Amino acid sequence: MKDTADSYVTADGRTIGPVVMEMKNITLRFGGVEAIKDISFDIRQGEIRAIIGPNGAGKSSMLNVISGFYIPQEGEVWYKGSRRPPMKPFQVAQQGIARTFQNIALFEGMSVLDNVMTGRLTHMKTGLLAQSFWKGAAEREEVENREVAEKIIDFLEIQAIRKTPVARLPYGLKKRVELARALAAEPSILLLDEPMAGMNVEEKEDMSRFILDVNDEFGTTIALIEHDMGVVMDLSDRVVVMDYGKKIGDGTPSEVRNNQAVIDAYLGVAHD
Amino acid sequence: MATPLVRADGPQSVPALLHRNATQFANAPAYREKEYGIWQSWTWAQTRDEVEALALGLMEMGINEGDFVSVIGRNRPYLYWAMMAAEMCGAVPVPLYQDANAEEMAYVMNHCGARFAIVGDQEQVDKILDVQDQLPEFQQMIYLDPRGLRKYDHAAMKQYSNVQELGRQFRDKHIKELEARQAKLDYDSTGVMLYTSGTTGKPKGVVLSNRNIIETAKSSSEFDNLRQSDDILAYLPMAWVGDFIFSVGQAMWTGFCTNCPESADTMHVDLREIGPTYYFAPPRVFETQLTSVMIRMEDASRMKKWLFDTFMAHARKVGPAILDGKPVSQWDRFKYKLGEAFVYGPLKNTLGFSRVRVGYTAGEAIGPEIFDFYRSLGINLKQLYGQTEATVFITAQPDGEVRSDTVGVTCPGVELKIAENGEVFYRSPGVFVEYYKNPESTRDTKDAEGWVATGDAGFIEEGTGHLRIIDRAKDVGKMADGSLFAPKYVENKLKFFPNILEAVVFGNEKDECTAFINIDLTAVGNWAERNNIGYASYQELARHPQVMDTIQSHVEAVNASVAEDEMLSGCQVHRFVVLHKELDADDGELTRTRKVRRRIIEEKYDDIITALYDGSKSVSTETEVTYEDGRKGSIKATLEVRDAAVQAVTPTKLAAE
Numbered sequence: 052m053k054d055t056a057d058s059y060v061t062a063d064g065r066t067i068g069p070v071v072m073e074m075k076n077i078t079l080r081f082g083g084v085e086a087i088k089d090i091s092f093d094i095r096q097g098e099i100r101a102i103i104g105p106n107g108a109g110k111s112s113m114l115n116v117i118s119g120f121y122i123p124q125e126g127e128v129w130y131k132g133s134r135r136p137p138m139k140p141f142q143v144a145q146q147g148i149a150r151t152f153q154n155i156a157l158f159e160g161m162s163v164l165d166n167v168m169t170g171r172l173t174h175m176k177t178g179l180l181a182q183s184f185w186k187g188a189a190e191r192e193e194v195e196n197r198e199v200a201e202k203i204i205d206f207l208e209i210q211a212i213r214k215t216p217v218a219r220l221p222y223g224l225k226k227r228v229e230l231a232r233a234l235a236a237e238p239s240i241l242l243l244d245e246p247m248a249g250m251n252v253e254e255k256e257d258m259s260r261f262i263l264d265v266n267d268e269f270g271t272t273i274a275l276i277e278h279d280m281g282v283v284m285d286l287s288d289r290v291v292v293m294d295y296g297k298k299i300g301d302g303t304p305s306e307v308r309n310n311q312a313v314i315d316a317y318l319g320v321a322h323d
Numbered sequence: 324m325a326t327p328l329v330r331a332d333g334p335q336s337v338p339a340l341l342h343r344n345a346t347q348f349a350n351a352p353a354y355r356e357k358e359y360g361i362w363q364s365w366t367w368a369q370t371r372d373e374v375e376a377l378a379l380g381l382m383e384m385g386i387n388e389g390d391f392v393s394v395i396g397r398n399r400p401y402l403y404w405a406m407m408a409a410e411m412c413g414a415v416p417v418p419l420y421q422d423a424n425a426e427e428m429a430y431v432m433n434h435c436g437a438r439f440a441i442v443g444d445q446e447q448v449d450k451i452l453d454v455q456d457q458l459p460e461f462q463q464m465i466y467l468d469p470r471g472l473r474k475y476d477h478a479a480m481k482q483y484s485n486v487q488e489l490g491r492q493f494r495d496k497h498i499k500e501l502e503a504r505q506a507k508l509d510y511d512s513t514g515v516m517l518y519t520s521g522t523t524g525k526p527k528g529v530v531l532s533n534r535n536i537i538e539t540a541k542s543s544s545e546f547d548n549l550r551q552s553d554d555i556l557a558y559l560p561m562a563w564v565g566d567f568i569f570s571v572g573q574a575m576w577t578g579f580c581t582n583c584p585e586s587a588d589t590m591h592v593d594l595r596e597i598g599p600t601y602y603f604a605p606p607r608v609f610e611t612q613l614t615s616v617m618i619r620m621e622d623a624s625r626m627k628k629w630l631f632d633t634f635m636a637h638a639r640k641v642g643p644a645i646l647d648g649k650p651v652s653q654w655d656r657f658k659y660k661l662g663e664a665f666v667y668g669p670l671k672n673t674l675g676f677s678r679v680r681v682g683y684t685a686g687e688a689i690g691p692e693i694f695d696f697y698r699s700l701g702i703n704l705k706q707l708y709g710q711t712e713a714t715v716f717i718t719a720q721p722d723g724e725v726r727s728d729t730v731g732v733t734c735p736g737v738e739l740k741i742a743e744n745g746e747v748f749y750r751s752p753g754v755f756v757e758y759y760k761n762p763e764s765t766r767d768t769k770d771a772e773g774w775v776a777t778g779d780a781g782f783i784e785e786g787t788g789h790l791r792i793i794d795r796a797k798d799v800g801k802m803a804d805g806s807l808f809a810p811k812y813v814e815n816k817l818k819f820f821p822n823i824l825e826a827v828v829f830g831n832e833k834d835e836c837t838a839f840i841n842i843d844l845t846a847v848g849n850w851a852e853r854n855n856i857g858y859a860s861y862q863e864l865a866r867h868p869q870v871m872d873t874i875q876s877h878v879e880a881v882n883a884s885v886a887e888d889e890m891l892s893g894c895q896v897h898r899f900v901v902l903h904k905e906l907d908a909d910d911g912e913l914t915r916t917r918k919v920r921r922r923i924i925e926e927k928y929d930d931i932i933t934a935l936y937d938g939s940k941s942v943s944t945e946t947e948v949t950y951e952d953g954r955k956g957s958i959k960a961t962l963e964v965r966d967a968a969v970q971a972v973t974p975t976k977l978a979a980e
Contacts, residue, residue, distance in 0.1 A: 204359075
């Protein structure tokens with residue numbers, strides 16, 4: 052593994068920055084059940100980092116630890132060079148970490164645009180009173196934030212459904228709207244919990260392209276959980292493999308693919 | 324500054340018109356585009372500056388007079404400007420279909436030897452990069468949307484805004500030369516080169532001069548009283564002559580505003596927001612809109628449905644007459660006004676047609692029911708007949724003389740004649756200069772006196788002087804018994820049914836006619852949903868027995884209507900199959916403008932055609948399909964061959980001949 056402070060260039064010419072987030076010996080228990088057992092790994096600036104593993108391996112728990120939803124009993128989360136104290140999810144969001152959910156969690160009755168605008172919440176400073184009169188600073192702020200939201204709508208090609216209530220959208224588009232809302236927060240780290248679950252091949256291809264484009268265009272660091280091995284191997288720069296709460300592999304896709312422990316536990320029997 | 328560009332005999336080129344508009348209508352909107360949810364607009368003066376900056380940038384990049392510049396992408400102001408900038412530099416713009424695949428693009432760009440390409444986005448850049456090896460003359464690409472292109476090798480690639488920046492920076496160095504080049508442009512210099520979609524063989528490059536463009540734009544604008552305050556929505560392919568004439572020719576001549584939608588998917592929303600006053604759409608668009616209105620009315624509450632049905636029945640009765648200014652009783656007028664308030668007005672608003680003064684449809688025949696529906700709402704929808712070689716306009720319907728079965732009277736300046744075999748010939752100021760690098764085809768199409776063969780068979784109606792088109796002249800054939808075979812005539816009748824998307828009729832030199840049918844997935848799918856019929860794929864729905872029954876009843880209805888026409892009664896469809904896949908331009912079965920390519924279909928589905936004639940009850944077939952990304956796969960299916968009832972043909976006429 053490269054030194055934690057250095058940037059390096061991957062075989063296919065992508066520049067990966069220094070470590071931005073480090074998980075040190077994380078253990079998470081629910082009563083007597085250990086969901087995560089003593090796991091350490093890091094996330095580097097600008098990379099696409101995948102977390103894979105069979106069902107119940109603890110992947111979503113791991114993501115919830117990163118997003119501050121769960122507070123681990125043991126271990127430390129280091130973010131941008133300093134140890135992160137236990138904090139609430141909204142504080143984590145304010146630090147520039149945004150996420151999407153495995154089971155879509157949008158405001159179903161609101162339009163796509165309004166949903167995306169909620170992603171801007173952490174960037175709004177004017178108070179309730181100013182916003183209800185919508186004069187001066189509040190108006191300016193809304194215009195600025197709307198512009199950001201519109202650029203993301205353009206980027207994810209969902210202009211046609213801008214005003215459509217989310218409840219009326221098909222599943223694949225809801226996933227995209229959720230990504231839009233997460234992007235609207237202009238996060239430095241984007242957490243995606245199974246962004247392609249339940250999609251058909253075409254939708255998966257579209258989503259993969261959007262993920263790569265987001266990473267490429269905004270330089271957003273992405274950590275994602277995904278079941279589709281093809282997608283993981285194509286998209287990610289490095290992969291963490293979990294099984295029964297333990298880390299059993301960590302490295303580039305090809306390293307992981309050839310790791311005997313991973314093959315045994317997860318990928319099944321090795322071909323040739 | 325404009326002194327060298329003004330000529331005593333009026334503007335003689337597209338750039339000259341741009342300069343005129345920039346002075347005359349300086350602050351009027353010239354272009355609008357919805358971006359980031361807001362309509363951005365540019366005045367004529369701003370447009371001139373933008374175009375000029377790009378032209379200067381192109382000069383800095385070394386563009387020569389006579390170079391060809393490919394323009395590829397969806398309708399955006401920037402790409403229209405690209406065409407004008409190219410012409411300013413004395414180069415020739417060649418717009419290409421944005422959904423063309425890499426090989427099709429390679430053919431066209433190689434044929435004209437394009438040195439520059441101005442493209443919309445990464446998709447187009449990738450396509451050109453794919454075929455760059457086959458393009459020896461190609462040098463530089465200019466792209467509009469930088470998304471995804473940051474890491475590309477920029478040795479032969481520049482961003483549009485950077486080229487404009489370059490132009491502004493080196494303005495002093497090139498402005499004299501640019502003005503000199505524009506001053507050289509006149510009526511005889513080439514304004515644009517458009518490739519025909521090519522129902523047969525390779526596309527041909529149609530060279531249109533400034534005379535063609537400006538004369539046509541002028542006379543057609545006068546014909547319909549187009550005004551500077553008009554608005555159009557530019558959403559049809561830029562490579563198509565119609566879009567060029569509406570969005571560049573007429574827009575330049577009258578100075579009206581061209582509005583570009585945000586994306587292809589938002590077209591209907593944008594249409595509603597803009598409310599164009601002058602609108603053009605191929606019949607397919609009107610058909611789709613009508614189908615969606617009807618489907619939504621099916622789901623409406625009973626009160627609304629009743630209101631809609633009652634007032635639409637009234638509209639059908641008196642609407643067209645009111646539109647044409649014919650006498651209608653006071654009571655009917657009052658009822659129509661009531662309908663306007665309750666139904667027609669809101670409906671037109673939903674469709675985006677509230678402000679339409681002149682609407683045109685062309686390219687294919689439009690179903691009389693569809694045509695009447697729009698006219699009865701008070702939308703002045705008319706038909707025109709034209710082609711690329713004529714710079715669009717050959718005939719058009721004047722206000723007050725609109726019918727669904729003719730294509731109108733000759734446009735100002737156009738002469739018509741019908742050859743002995745029924746083929747329509749015309750001569751006009753819009754007649755194209757030549758097919759590029761193809762003198763042989765030019766000679767075949769245009770004779771020494773300037774008469775051009777349309778390739779369509781038709782006749783001029785006695786009394787009214789209206790032209791009626793029967794079919795493509797080369798598709799018109801003879802049945803084995805010598806009666807006339809006009810496949811398109813029958814296909815159009817079939818396609819007027821909402822359930823039928825496409826039809827191909829065979830029967831040349833055979834005893835009887837047979838047909839391939841494509842169902843319309845929207846209409847038939849909705850019907851299936853309504854009747855609780857489950858289906859997993861197009862293929863499955865297409866061979867559902869009830870769908871087959873419905874199609875059979877449509878075919879039989881068409882047979883009954885065909886039988887009424889003495890000349891064409893032999894064209895009744897005896898047997899048909901519902902195809903297992905949609906005919907597709909990606910598979911070469913349709914042109915990019917969605918016209919049927921008969922020869923290709925005949926070869927490809929030879930086995931099915933054989934089954935249609937040898938009496939078999941079903942046929943198993945395997946068809947290769949091309950996916951949008953170029954991969955190939957195949958579909959296997961067993962198709963049922965159905966017999967359709969035909970009307971007895973009165974043999975008297977044939978015997979008398």
